[in-house]
Amino acid sequence: MELFKTYKLWxxxxxxxxxxxxxxxxxxxxxxxxxxxxxxxxxxxHPHYTEMLxxxxxxxxxxxxxxxxxxxxxxxxxxxxISGYDDYALFLCNSGAEANENAIKLASFxxxxxxxxxxxxxxxxRTSGAVSATDNPKIRAPFNVTGxxxxxxxxxxxxxxxxxxxxxxxxxxxxxxxxxxGIYEPADGFLRELRAMCDRYGAVxxxxxxxxxxxxxxxxxxxxxxxxxxxxVTTAKGMANGFPIGGVLISPDIxxxxxxxxxxxxxxxxxxxxxLAVLDVIENEHLVENAARIGxxxxxxxxxxxxxxxxxDKAIKEYxxxxxxxxLELKDEYIGLxxxxxxxxxxxxxxxxxxxIRLLPSLTIKxxxxxxxxxxxxxxxx
Numbered sequence: 367m368e369l370f371k372t373y374k375l376w377x378x379x380x381x382x383x384x385x386x387x388x389x390x391x392x393x394x395x396x397x398x399x400x401x402x403x404x405x406x407x408x409x410x411x412h413p414h415y416t417e418m419l420x421x422x423x424x425x426x427x428x429x430x431x432x433x434x435x436x437x438x439x440x441x442x443x444x445x446x447x448i449s450g451y452d453d454y455a456l457f458l459c460n461s462g463a464e465a466n467e468n469a470i471k472l473a474s475f476x477x478x479x480x481x482x483x484x485x486x487x488x489x490x491x492r493t494s495g496a497v498s499a500t501d502n503p504k505i506r507a508p509f510n511v512t513g514x515x516x517x518x519x520x521x522x523x524x525x526x527x528x529x530x531x532x533x534x535x536x537x538x539x540x541x542x543x544x545x546x547x548g549i550y551e552p553a554d555g556f557l558r559e560l561r562a563m564c565d566r567y568g569a570v571x572x573x574x575x576x577x578x579x580x581x582x583x584x585x586x587x588x589x590x591x592x593x594x595x596x597x598x599v600t601t602a603k604g605m606a607n608g609f610p611i612g613g614v615l616i617s618p619d620i621x622x623x624x625x626x627x628x629x630x631x632x633x634x635x636x637x638x639x640x641x642l643a644v645l646d647v648i649e650n651e652h653l654v655e656n657a658a659r660i661g662x663x664x665x666x667x668x669x670x671x672x673x674x675x676x677x678x679d680k681a682i683k684e685y686x687x688x689x690x691x692x693x694l695e696l697k698d699e700y701i702g703l704x705x706x707x708x709x710x711x712x713x714x715x716x717x718x719x720x721x722x723i724r725l726l727p728s729l730t731i732k733x734x735x736x737x738x739x740x741x742x743x744x745x746x747x748x
Contacts, residue, residue, distance in 0.1 A: 383410025386728050386735055400716040404577045404726040407604030408647040415607055415643040422639040437638035444645050449586045457614040458633030462576035462602030463491025465612035468627050469598045470495050473537030473570035476620045483529050483538045485520045487547035490574055499539055521556045530567040537570035542578035542588030548718035549686040549693025554592035561594040572598045580604035581648055581729055584658030584689035609640035653729035660736050661689035667740045681747040692725040711742035
């Protein structure tokens with residue numbers, strides 16, 4: 367049997383990792399500034415993480431959600447406290463797409479309505495409902511094209527009101543920062559108006575924090591810069607440092623009933639242990655604060671290159687993002703820089719199209735590592 371080939375693959379096979387360093391099967395060392403799509407939040411093979419998972423695996427790896435699992439309750443308590451959503455409920459699943467599926471379903475259950483409003487360039491996942499709310503026709507099969515989802519442009523509050531005023535919408539789903547699109551932020555004022563508009567028209571506000579959450583931006587969730595609270599928050603990628611997990615944080619106004627949601631593997635013993643280990647490290651090593659600090663270092667280096675006045679690095683058309691969720695839009699003459707960073711200087715980065723380099727490193731990244739990347743960048747763009 368062959369693999370079903372849907373990925374364009376680099377001819378590199380990492381076999382070992384530690385912190386922000388990877389080694390391939392030939393022993394070549396790389397610095398990881400992408401973390402496998404923002405998944406590696408506390409660094410590869412963090413000793414506390416590996417110890418907790420090893421101990422739990424030796425006791426019990428899995429049992430179903432038909433019995434008590436106190437690890438789930440501990441995770442709910444800890445996550446609520448650190449995120450500022452301690453009065454919300456937590457539903458655990460297996461991925462970001464699944465979290466968004468459940469969020470959309472809850473909005474529809476709660477309101478009795480069927481329509482969802484999403485935004486241009488949005489990415490919410492590849493499962494049926496999530497991909498219907500994703501603004502990329504190339505990954506929507508005919509089955510996923512539905513009249514239940516409409517798109518408006520990000521930060522266009524008049525377009526939002528035009529749709530919500532029809533009274534047809536169960537909810538609005540929006541990313542804390544659009545990641546796959548190339549790091550585009552909803553304005554703080556727009557989020558505040560969106561919150562008020564959802565209240566006015568009885569729609570559930572869903573904040574997709576799957577990539578932008580878990581401390582990456584310098585707050586636990588990116589939308590918290592605006593001062594709002596969502597009705598539902600979805601999370602996944604950095605939640606368990608590579609162990610598959612997703613979470614849905616649900617307002618106390620949305621009432622559960624038996625059978626409303628369900629999952630076989632979600633919230634299993636290993637997943638909860640991995641997620642608890644991540645929260646331990648985030649708190650003990652002050653990683654939210656570190657994300658803000660190193661993010662400011664990158665911004666200074668790339669945005670204040672002149673001696674007396676702010677100016678962008680000569681290779682960059684636009685710098686976008688907060689904390690350690692960064693989009694570097696390249697000028698046309700520097701397209702191809704990502705390949706050179708990988709193959710000549712051995713830095714893993716991400717992309718959004720041909721002209722945007724995305725930086726999504728572990729929140730444990732040190733300034734020394736960030737400085738080495740800046741030096742490699744300048745070496746290649748001289």
